[in-house]
Amino acid sequence: MSRKLLAGLALAATLAAGCAAQAMAQDPAKLNDLEIAHAAYVAGDIDIRNAHLALALSDDPKVREFAGLMIRDHEAVNQAALALLDKLKAKPQNNAFSQTLLKGAHDNLAKMAQLSGRAFDKSYAENELAYHHTVNQVVGDAFIPNVENAELKALLGQALATFKAHEQHAAEMVKEVGS
Amino acid sequence: MTPVANSGAGSAAWGRRTFLGALGLAVLMRPSRADGATVEIHQLKFTPPEIEIAAGSTVTFVNLDLVPHTATGASFDTGTLTKDQRKEVQFPTAGEFPYFCKFHRHMTGKVVVR
Numbered sequence: 109m110s111r112k113l114l115a116g117l118a119l120a121a122t123l124a125a126g127c128a129a130q131a132m133a134q135d136p137a138k139l140n141d142l143e144i145a146h147a148a149y150v151a152g153d154i155d156i157r158n159a160h161l162a163l164a165l166s167d168d169p170k171v172r173e174f175a176g177l178m179i180r181d182h183e184a185v186n187q188a189a190l191a192l193l194d195k196l197k198a199k200p201q202n203n204a205f206s207q208t209l210l211k212g213a214h215d216n217l218a219k220m221a222q223l224s225g226r227a228f229d230k231s232y233a234e235n236e237l238a239y240h241h242t243v244n245q246v247v248g249d250a251f252i253p254n255v256e257n258a259e260l261k262a263l264l265g266q267a268l269a270t271f272k273a274h275e276q277h278a279a280e281m282v283k284e285v286g287s
Numbered sequence: 288m289t290p291v292a293n294s295g296a297g298s299a300a301w302g303r304r305t306f307l308g309a310l311g312l313a314v315l316m317r318p319s320r321a322d323g324a325t326v327e328i329h330q331l332k333f334t335p336p337e338i339e340i341a342a343g344s345t346v347t348f349v350n351l352d353l354v355p356h357t358a359t360g361a362s363f364d365t366g367t368l369t370k371d372q373r374k375e376v377q378f379p380t381a382g383e384f385p386y387f388c389k390f391h392r393h394m395t396g397k398v399v400v401r
Contacts, residue, residue, distance in 0.1 A: 177390055177391070180354065180355055180390060181354040181355075181390075184353050184354045184355060184369070184370070188353045188370070263353070266330070266353050269331055270331060270353065270354050273331045276393065277391075277392070
């Protein structure tokens, strides 16, 4: 089984356990450039939504700091992606992989919204770590190797460096919130 | 008649040479932009992470990343730098000035002023 397929499976398992079959309807390694752009944008947008929920529900300064960082960074990356697509006169293409991401995120957000206090903080921190880990695998192992447009490849490369830092930061948050 | 009052052509040429020479010397001695340094922010790192400059020189921080950053020390702060924004900071006195990015806690650097 290829690393790309494993990454796709891991993402599906993490984000939408009930929709694994649907997720595999479209292997992330088989997306075209415009579908990759769409999925990457959606992945960022999901994390922005999660962060807004955290700002609404958490009083923990570390959680709120991380949420603020997610909004600031993912908005910047998504704006850069939109600017590139505008420059290329291209339009991102919706696809089954993006839809699975959205479905999993919607379900996850609904679950987290039921929590409060320390239970929410722990859930948010652990979710952010798992989310960044799996998204980083997909971006690094499936999106970047397969994207054809050089500018989009470069943008994804820069974004991945940022997302890896987020993953590291999320791991620290898990320790801090859990202690 | 003093030499300054002498307005002969030879004196004027000498005066120009002296002025230009002095100007050149002043330019050579003055801490110029070339004496300053640039720190690039790229891939969530300050590059170079540590620089040494002369007192009175400047450091230009330039953000090449997609995401916003700051270079923030105890006595200076670039404020938020978005992609391709730059900020020049002057360091008038000797010392060591560690700094970090307010948004990305693992990003650190240091300016050493001699």
